[in-house]
Amino acid sequence: MDLDPTDMKPVINRLRRAQGQLAAVTRMIEEGKDCKSVVTQLAAVSSALDRAGFSIIATALQHCMTQEDPSLDQAELEKLFLSLA
Template sequence: MKLEKNKMLNRLKRTEGQIRGVQKMIDEEQECIDVITQLSAVRSSIDRVMGMIVAENLKNCFEHPENDPTEQAEKLEQAINMIIKK
C-alpha cells in the first residue's frame, strides 16, 4: 500500500504543478487551445488517481473480505459505482 500511496501523492504533486502552470498561462493570456490542452492533462491525471484509489479499494475488498456477506457486497457495489460514475 505504501508504494501505491507514494505513486498517488507524486501524481497529485505533478498535477498541482500543472494547475499552477495553467494559472500562469491564463495570467499571460496564452492561446486558448494551449490552456485547454493543459487542463485536459490535469483532468486525466486526477482521473488516474481516482482509478488508483478505487482499484486499491477493490483489491482490499477481495484480499480482506468482510465477515458479513451483505456488507462485503455493499463495499463492492460502492466501488463499482465509483467506476461507473467516472
C-alpha cells in the same frame, strides 16, 4: 478503508504533478496565453487526476477482495468508479 501511504506513493506523486500542472494552467490564463495551450494543459491535468482516481479505486478493490470484512461493498465501489467517468 485506510490506504497505505507506501502503496499510494505513486498516486501522491501523480497528484503533486497534477497540482503543478493546474498552477501552470492558472498562470497561463492570467498571462493571457492562447486557448489551445491552456486547454491542452487542462486536459493533461484532468487525465492525471483520472489516473490517480482509478489507481485509488483499484487499490480499494484489491484491498476489499483480500479482506474477510470488506469496508466497501460492490455497489459503493461501482459508484466511486462511475464518479470518475
